[in-house]
Amino acid sequence: MEFREIATFLQAAKLQSFSKAASQLGYSQAAVTIQIKQLERELGVHLFDRIGKQTTLTHQGQVFYGYASAIMRDLAQAKDAMADPVQLTGQLCLGTIESICSSIFPELLTEYHRLHPDVKVSIITDSPDRLLKQMNANAIDIVYFLDKRIYDCKWKKVMEQPEQILFAASADHPLASRKRPLSLTEILSYPFVLTEKDASYRFILDQYLASEGITLHPFLETGNTDFILKFLQHNQGISFLPAFTVRQAVEDGRLCILNAKDFHIQTWRQIVYHRDKWVTREMAEFLKLASQPHSSF
Structure with a gap:
């Protein structure tokens, strides 16, 4: 049993594909098949079921996967221990x-x-x-x-x-001077620039508003947070962002947090x-x- 055969087995199991494992490892698909068959002969078990385009581990394959992972971890640990203990170069x-x-x-x-x-x-x-x-x-x-x-x-x-998600706007925004907590209706009455819908915190906001029967239509959507921050600083709209993204701009007086009454979202x-x-x-x-x-x- 060779380490390369074990490594090939693990890659094929993770990707559930001999062809994808071959591509990842730089082998031909035939080479992967040969290595897996050699491993099965030595172990005396069938490791994979290949039905059509589906490649899945058998019960014996699942058992061997745990041992194979441990073997490769121990090998990596041994190699790491032999490396320069001071300087990292990986x-x-x-x-x-x-x-x-x-x-x-x-x-x-x-x-x-x-x-x-x-x-x-x-x-x-x-x-x-x-x-x-x-x-x-x-x-x-x-x-x-x-x-x-x-x-x-x-x-x-x-x-x-935990990370708070907040409404943010320019320090010159009309709502910035309001000292009292703002209603959600007041905040949503202004134009919004938001991250794209697949951003986790944007999804959370949309779900909350939907539960209240509200649909928000931002005038601009972008996945570039830096762009949103610069856009806000030109007094262009309101956004909904994690606290860590706006912290420095708020400390510098370029942006402000709009305190929404009875509205708290955390991720x-x-x-x-x-x-x-x-x-x-x-x-x-x-x-x-x-x-x-x-x-x-």
Whole structure:
């Protein structure tokens, strides 16, 4: 039994496809089939059921998957232990949503780079569900996202922090001078610029308004949080954004928070990785930095 056969088995099991595993690993599909058959001969069991285009693990395959994952984690740990114990020189692939990427990641990754200048970091931005699917396929190491609290037995969650979602506008907006809490009707009477509908907090707002029989029609939708912030500063409309995205602009006096009466919406910043993923030192250092309890990141 060879390590490459075990690695091929795990990839085929995760992707539920011999052809996708071959593409991911740089093999031909025939090579993947040969490796899986060799593994089955040595184990004396049938690991996969292949019916039509469906490839699924048999019961014996599911049992072996747990052992195979442990073997590869131990191998990765052994390799990691033999590496330079001081300087990190590996790679790190992070998945996140656009608002976190533009608001939190610049400072976070600046500090990470200062501590570990030789690590090559790549970032993928997308919706939480797509990022989590890529993580499950081992295409992303860690996902840092904003959504309702989500749990899955396949994941390890290392951070879960509540985050308020707020109405924000220019400091020169007509409502900015109002000291009393504003009614939702007052706020919604002004033009809105919002994130796209697949943003988790936009979805939460739409669901709340729908429960009240209200439909909001923004005059502008964009996935670019930086654009929304700059647009607001020109006294153009109101937006609904996580507190961390507007914090600096509010402190600088460029934006203000509109206090809506009896209206509170909260979501959660979360960091997860796949439970079968060996946590490299590059991953461990990022997780330690990003999940500090009193971190400004």
